[in-house]
Amino acid sequence: MAMAVLLDNGSLAVEISTQGAELTSVKNKESGYEYLWEGDPTIWGRHAPNLFPIVGRLKGDRYKYRDKTYFMTQHGFARDNAFELVEHTETTARLRLVDSPETRSIYPFRFQFDVVYRLTDQDTLGIAYAVTNTDTHDIYFSVGGHPAFKVPLAEFNEYYINVDPQRIYPTAQLVGPYLDNNIEDSYDAREPLQLDRNDYRDDAKILRTDGNPTTLVLSKKTASHGVTMHVQNAKYVGIWTPYAKGAPFICMEPWWGIADTVDADSNIEHKYAINRLAPAQTFTGSYSISFF
Template sequence: MSVKLDNGSICVEVSEHGAELISVINKETGLEYMWQADPNFWGRHAPNLFPIVGRLRGDRYKYRDKTYFMTQHGFARDNEFNVVEQSDTTVRLRLTDSEETHAIYPFRFQFDVEYRLTSQDTLGIAYIVTNTDNHDIYFSVGGHPGFNVPLVEGEKFTDYYLNIEPRRHYERAKLMGPYLDNNLESSFDTRVPLRLRRDDYKDDAIILRLGGNPVSIVLARLNESHGITMHIQDAKYVGLWTQYVKEAPFVAIEPWWGIADTVDADGNIAHKYAINELSPAQTFTGSYSLTFF
């Protein structure tokens, strides 16, 4: 099942499976902005990552001397959410803990994903995590939206660029295999727009440390005739990713409140690098928005 939002200018479709954004269409031009999950390249549109982002060492972690197993990016993206609020321009979907989640994640929680058309061309996305347990919970959360590149038939992947503001040098986090290696950190200069080249992604995603500071990222054709702008409010990281070998026609821009295990992680979830800790009855909110043009 899916839910549609429509403000007269853009039509948005959200699947109840994973609370995943699966379509954004400009009603005047007919442009489809979201990647359409071609399984020959990548069979997802915009998965929501919870309660981890990235990979755990050995796909496992410990909590109170017990070992739990969880695969990359967590389980939310593969679960059914319930619609708890809906209007023509807003939908809020919810996932709560269950016997099935307790087997791999021993915490009680409420995870809401909200989509809201805030203007004629802008969609706001919020992740709201509530601790419904009687002790602290530990989690990461993030988005993984993929966008069609090129947007128009006849254009080329290399006709597009990424522009990141504020324009400055960012700390670039790097992975060794699927794990974070802080010894490999380097500087990444965004003072010049980044023309899309597949060679830039041969070592996986470009990951920038944001430290909770707001940034704006434009993905657009060189003449700026069409594209998207992502405004990230307070994320710890952003990942820029496309497939290298297969020449997939998409780019993902991924705001993360968390990251993969470090290469030397001890496996204790309370010690996990960049983990979020939430007290009982408290709520965490992370948000970003997408403007389509």
Template sequence: MSVILENDSIIVTVSEHGAELKSVKSKRTGIEYMWQADPEFWGRTAPNLFPVVGRLKSDRYTYRNKTYFMTQHGFARDNEFEVVSSKPMTARLRLTDSEDTAAIYPFKFQLDVIFHLTSQDTLGITYAVTNVDTKDIFFSVGGHPAFNIPLNPATEKFEDYYFNVEPQKIFSREKLVGPYVDFSQETTHDTHIPTRLSRDDYQDDAIILRLDGEPTAIVLAKVNESHGVTMHIADAKFVGIWTKYNKEAPFLAIEPWWGIADTVDADGNIAHKFGINQLAPAQTFTGSYSMSFF
């Protein structure tokens, strides 16, 4: 089942499966902005990542001397969410703990993903994680929206596009060795100059910028043209910019993360995990970003 949000400019489709954003289409131009999950390249569109972002070492972690197994990006993206509310301009979808989640994640939680049309061409997404347990919970959360690049494949190619990051500065860039963060490989990324898309930049997986909660805007657009996407990230710890390197995949993902993969030297204890969030009982964590389509 799907939830539809709509105004005079865009129509938005969200699947109850994973609370995944599946489509954002312009009513004026007919442009479909979201990647349509062609399994030949990557069979998802905009999965929600919870309760981990990225890969755990050996797909496992420990909590209170017990080992748990969890695959990359966690389980939220593969579960059915409840539609708590749905109106023409906003919807709230919810996932709560169950016997199945408790077997791999020993915490009671409530994860709400809230979609809201904030203007004619802007969709906001908010994550609200509530601790309904009697002990602190540990988690990461994040988005993984991927956009059709090029937006007009008949006349454009991937390399015609660029991304631009504000603020303009030298960002710390985390590097992955395999699927894990390696601090010894940390480098920088200069955003004073827009980055032209090139598949060679993704040979070592995503371009991961450390944001440290600083408000950040990323424009993804075609050179000398007026269509694209602007993502405003309110308070994320990191952003990953990613596409397939070894295939001519016609998409680019811009991924705001409140968490990140394990480090190469992680000890496996979830309480020690790099980038983890710790939340006390009865408290709610929120993180948000928005996308403007032009």
């Protein structure tokens, strides 16, 4: 049974579920304001799932490794598995998922996947992913975050996202659920990205950040609340809301990996933007969210 893990620094009250190590609530203690989407299952039943060992969709929900075919659904299995709480203080929580016979039936690698939450100062929550290869050969994986932030439905088009550095970013283009690298496009971050539901008709807007530090600020001119996301070393940042649902939230998603390309050969060793990790090595990806 899932357990709620609580963090509190006197300014923010944070709740994390051991199911998927998912962040489920961030509240300002003084005002009681909730920053995260509540997870209404009729619209989108999640809050901030952690994506591992893939990000996005595999072609036909399958891949090959050493001539054997494995099946895995979108964004991988970590978000639907119980994590163990291995460290907990008032302001820190480390949750861990390790391989099992069940995971190895769909992902034939031994691993340790830690998700670490840390309230670092009055208004900031740090999130870190640590993937350790506990196998005897290289493992292949992607990892990412998917936090959904409340945006009142009646005010959706009044909100904007500022991206820094303010430059022109190449974008990754999806055709259906798959990446098409033959389509070249860009986003000019020298102007704010005004939220418009029609921009998500074909799924997420995806910035190619290429591992460079990037900051996104979600707010509106007259808002007293907003969030600032600092992404340290992700390859991509996705921005998404479910177009058809009229959802009162927007996701800002740091990704260390992406969906299969339209011409993928399904061999996980060849997968575009996959991370390869040698035995006994640890990969770390991190980002932080400041709430105001």
